[in-house]
Amino acid sequence: MSGQQHEVSFRFLAQPSDVNFGGKVHGGTVMKWIDQAGYACAVGWSGAYCVTASISGIQFVAPILIGDLVTVHARLIHTGTSSMQLAVDVSARDLRSGGQRLATSCVMVFVALDSEGGRPTPVPRWEPRSEAELRLQEHARLVMELSKEMQKLIEQSPAPAVD
Template sequence: MAGTQPDVNFRFLAQPTDVNFGGKVHGGMAMKWIDQAGYACAVGWSGAYCVTVSVSGIQFIAPILIGDLVTVKARLIHTGTSSMHLLVDVFARDLKASDERLCTSCVMVFVALDAPDGRPTPVPAWTPQSEEARQLQIYARKLAEMTREMEREVAAHRPPATTDISA
């Protein structure tokens, strides 16, 4: 049922296949986990198939080690007509310790698509229920405006497309 799941938590152990040559989970694996948790949260809220539109402000703050208990938390912080903005944080902790550390954080935007045509479809509106949620919604709106400005800047400096494929 759409509109019933504003947050998702994934928990699992970091495995040897997740790490780079330095023995720490590589960024690509953390990004995969972020995308999976974000997708589950977006689909749970919208009740529709969703696609990732953007990932903003991704920060790799602390390493994740083999055997760490990893928690990926995705929560809804803003909705548009067909879009959902999610705050996604990745935490880790050594199973022998109680201190959980923030390892990675970002804001993702997903768009819900309808089944027959794959076109954007409306999502249930989300209303913040706490002061913290209101502040996160303001943050999401600021990031959206910054993203639009960055897109305008990139478009202004993009080289013209060539149509001659033999060039």
């Protein structure tokens, strides 16, 4: 049923196979978890197959260690015609001490696609229901504008010379 699920949380136990040589969970593993939770949230809202269009402002704030309980929380913060912006937070909790910390955060954009030709398809409109959700929606609009400005700068910059 589309339009019902506007947030999801996934939980993972950080395992030895998830870490790099420094003993911290690989950034790529964290990005995979973010993409999975974001996809589930976007599909749950739209009721359609969705693809990741962008990930903005990803910040690795604190390391995730072996044995940490990792929670990836994705929530819808803005809808366009066929796109959805999600705020995603990744937190890590030391199960022995109970200490919890924010490890990573970002804003993602997903686009819903139709089943016939894989073309963008409309998504239900999302409206903030609280002051906190209203602030998140405003943040999403700001991130979207900054992303458009960055894209313009990239398009205007000269191509580097290739030797």
